[in-house]
Amino acid sequence: MADFADTRIWAKRAVFLLLAGVITIAHLIPLDLRPATWAAPDILLALVCVWVARRPEYVPVYIVGAVFFMTDLLLQRPPGLWAALVILLTEAIRTRHRDLRAMPFLAEWGFVMLGLLVITLANRFVLAIVLTPQAPLGLTMMQLGATILVYPVVVLAAYVLFGVAHPAPGDMRKIGQQV
C-alpha cells in the first residue's frame, strides 16, 4: 500500500517537473524578438503556489529550489535571489495549507496575492540595494497582476487535468499514507 502511495506521489512530482520544463522551454522559444510592451503571467510561479497550497507533498522544497534556480539561470535572472524568495513563499503557503483548505477560495486567493506582491517587492528592493539594473516597474507590476489573475485558471487546470485538489477529510488514510 505504502509503495503504491509512494509511486503515486513520485508520478505527480514527475508531472510537476515536466510541466515546469514545458513552461520554461515555451518561454525560451525565439518567436518574436522585439521588446514586449506587455508581460505575460508567470505561470510557473502560479503553478507552484497552486500545487503547494493543495498537495504540498507533491512539490517538496528541494524541487521548488531546483526548478527555480534552474529557471534563474536559463532566463537570465540574477541567480539565487528569486529562487530563495519563491522558497520562502511556498514555505509560508506550506505551513498554512491545512488552514487554506478550510478557507473559501477567495481568501486563499487573497493570501497568495499578498505573498506574490511581497516577494515581487522584496526582489526589487534587494536588487535596488545591491544596485543591479532592474526591469521596468510597469512591466513587473503587469506581470504580477497577470499572474494573480491567472491563478484561478491554474487552480482549475490543476484540478481538472492533473487531479490536484485539497485532500478531502479522510482521503489519505484510506490508503494508509502519511500526510
Add this chain to the structure above:
Amino acid sequence: MARDKTSEDYFAPVRRLLVGVLVLALLGVFAVWRIDSPRVEKFRIAVIDRVLPSFDWVMAPVNGIANLVVDFQSYQRLAAQNQDLRRELQQMKAWREAALQLEQENAKLLDLNNVRLDPKLTFVTGVVLADSGSPFRQSVLLNVGARDGIIDGWPTMDGIGLAGRIAGVGRETSRVLLLTDTSSRIPVTILPSGQRAILSGDNTLNPPLDFLEDRAVVRPGDRVVSSGDGGVFPADLLVGQVALGTDNRLRVRLAADYQRLEFLRVLRAQPHEIISDPGGLLTPEIEFFGPAIPDPAALSDAGSVDG
C-alpha cells in the same frame, strides 16, 4: 491524524533548518554573483551550453509551426504584397544601378588616392536557438560558440544592420546581447553631421541616443552607424535611422529586423592596434646641452684638497 501531527512535530525543526540552509545557500549564490559576476556568469553559460542544445528538437517544430502561421497570414495579403514587391523591385533596380556606378567611381577614386581601407570583416553565421525567455531581458542564444572561435564582444548583424554583441561564450553556444537590452551601450556616429553619441538600450524597440553634443544638427532620417570609439566595435556598421520619439527624444529605428531574427552573423572583429607610447623624440645621438654634471671623481679630489 494525531500520529501524523506528532511525526510532523518531530521533523519540523530539522526540516525548518534544512529549508533555512537552502534559502541561505541560494542567497549566497546571489551574493557571490553580485560580487564576482564573471565567474557565476561563466557557470550560467556552462549550464545553458549543456542544457539548451539538447532541446533543439523541441524548439524546431514549434518554431516551424509558428512560422507557418505567420506565412499563412501573409498568404491572405498576397495580391497586395505582390503589387508592393513589384513596385519596390522597380525602385531597387534604379538604386542598384546607382550603387554600381557609385562603386565604380569610388573604386577609381580610392585607387587614385592610394587609400588603404580596413581589411574586410569575415563572419560566422549562427542560428538563433533561444531567446532570453523573459520580457525584461533582450538577448538571444546562438548555436556557435568557443568551438567556432567566437570571442566575447564581437558584433553581430542580421543581413542588414547591427543586432547586438556577443556577451558570454559557451563551448557550443554563445549569447548575444541585443541593442534593445537595458544594459546595452554602443558608441555610434550620426552620418551627415558626424555627431558622436551613445546608443543606450532601454527595453523598447527604438533605443534612444544619449550624450549627443548638438541636437540641432541631427535630423530624423539621418543614418546611424557604429563609430568604433573605444575599440568596442568596428566602425561603419549600419545601426539604423534617427527618429523622433513620442517623448521628444531622439531614438534610433534599428535596421536589423527584430521581428524575425533567425540567423545572425558574428563579425570577426580584429582589435585595433593601439598606439600607446607617444613616440620617441628624434634627436641626434647623445649630445648634452646645459650645465655639465659635476664629475664625481673631480668632486672627491676637490674634497681631499680642501680637507
